[in-house]
Amino acid sequence: xxxxxxxxxxxxxxxxxxxxxxxxxxxxxxxxxxxxxxxxxxxxxxxxxxxxxxxxxxxxxxxxxxxxxxxxxxxxxxxxxxxxxxxxxxxxxxxxxxxxxxxxxxxxxxxxxxxxxxxxxxxxxxxxxxxxxxxxxxxxxxxxxxxxxxxxxxxxxxxxxxxxxxxxxxxxxxxxxxxxxxxxxxxxxxxxxxxxxxxxxxxxxxxxxxxxxxxxxxxxxxxxxxxxxxxxxxxxxxxxxxxxxxxxxxxxxxxxxxxxxxxxxxxxxxxxxxxxxxxxxxxxxxxxxxxxxxxxxxxxxxxxxxxxxxxxxxxxxxxxxxxxxxxxxxxxxxxxxxxxxxxxxxxxxxxxxxxxxxxxxxxxxxxxxxxxxxxxx
Numbered sequence: 001x002x003x004x005x006x007x008x009x010x011x012x013x014x015x016x017x018x019x020x021x022x023x024x025x026x027x028x029x030x031x032x033x034x035x036x037x038x039x040x041x042x043x044x045x046x047x048x049x050x051x052x053x054x055x056x057x058x059x060x061x062x063x064x065x066x067x068x069x070x071x072x073x074x075x076x077x078x079x080x081x082x083x084x085x086x087x088x089x090x091x092x093x094x095x096x097x098x099x100x101x102x103x104x105x106x107x108x109x110x111x112x113x114x115x116x117x118x119x120x121x122x123x124x125x126x127x128x129x130x131x132x133x134x135x136x137x138x139x140x141x142x143x144x145x146x147x148x149x150x151x152x153x154x155x156x157x158x159x160x161x162x163x164x165x166x167x168x169x170x171x172x173x174x175x176x177x178x179x180x181x182x183x184x185x186x187x188x189x190x191x192x193x194x195x196x197x198x199x200x201x202x203x204x205x206x207x208x209x210x211x212x213x214x215x216x217x218x219x220x221x222x223x224x225x226x227x228x229x230x231x232x233x234x235x236x237x238x239x240x241x242x243x244x245x246x247x248x249x250x251x252x253x254x255x256x257x258x259x260x261x262x263x264x265x266x267x268x269x270x271x272x273x274x275x276x277x278x279x280x281x282x283x284x285x286x287x288x289x290x291x292x293x294x295x296x297x298x299x300x301x302x303x304x305x306x307x308x309x310x311x312x313x314x315x316x317x318x319x320x321x322x323x324x325x326x327x328x329x330x331x332x333x334x335x336x337x338x339x340x341x342x343x344x345x346x347x348x349x350x351x352x353x354x355x356x357x358x359x360x361x362x363x364x365x366x367x368x369x370x371x372x373x374x375x376x377x
Contacts (some may be wrong), residue, residue: 013048055086067315168270183285236336
């Protein structure tokens with residue numbers, strides 16, 4: 001390999017450079033020093049014409065081109081002009097590509113500050129876009145569900161059972177533990193506060209109504225959204241990244257029928273069952289707490305509970321479960337299908353699925369609370 005050299009000649013503020021030999025990465029360090037010595041300074045306050053003649057260059061790679069382009073940019077920043085000579089089209093193309101690459105590394109200008117009106121408008125547009133996506137996939141699920149019900153498309157019962165195991169059966173231990181603890185905490189706090197009024201026995205009424213109508217179903221839905229919803233989004237997102245969903249479309253299978261519908265149906269079926277178990281365990285936890293904390297025996301607890309609640313109290317919580325399950329399934333599947341080919345996109349959509357599911361579940365619970373109060377249920 002011919003050694004790389006650099007001849008230079010100054011004329012007032014003008015500089016002529018004659019690189020020669022192999023300007024490749026092996027000689028980059030030496031050439032950087034040579035360029036610094038030739039220019040006499042690393043930055044320029046005034047500059048005239050810089051002429052770079054590539055006629056004697058035998059080899060030129062990206063490292064050599066980078067050194068010359070960097071000098072060009074420094075010279076132009078000082079107000080001078082640069083003229084290239086003697087390079088064949090291939091080397092001129094390499095110089096151009098390096099110039100573009102350096103340009104891409106420049107700091108982007110800061111965007112102008114936006115007003116709060118613009119921020120609110122963008123948030124509203126984002127919410128509207130999300131609602132369109134959820135309604136679109138809801139429509140597709142309903143269409144596929146009716147098609148499977150009437151035998152026009154295959155109903156994937158095995159997939160539904162498998163998803164019921166993942167979302168329901170495997171979630172039972174954590175749901176039972178959480179409900180037991182929450183029931184005990186509500187009972188202890190209620191008994192502590194009502195003790196000042198001599199109404200400690202009314203803690204049974206408080207726990208029974210609060211757990212059955214609100215707390216158990218709400219916390220169960222939040223737990224399912226965080227556990228199963230995030231898993232669904234991550235699973236579908238990974239399939240989207242590996243183009244498995246596109247492969248399903250290529251072989252003539254509908255991803256809604258194969259992937260989305262079984263998961264939504266499974267959640268609709270298991271969430272009421274999990275809510276029922278949560279109700280029982282919350283009451284059991286409160287009964288044990290009141291027994292040891294307030295000396296309210298289990299038989300007294302059950303007698304008082306029987307008079308405080310009825311079937312409307314019990315079913316008012318379970319009626320919410322299918323709606324919350326559908327919300328969790330639709331949001332999780334929609335966010336999973338929206339993942340694009342990067343790990344950052346997968347993490348962002350998984351987080352969004354959990355946050356949006358929990359927010360919508362709480363919002364729906366509030367709507368049901370107002371509705372129940374309006375119909376005196």
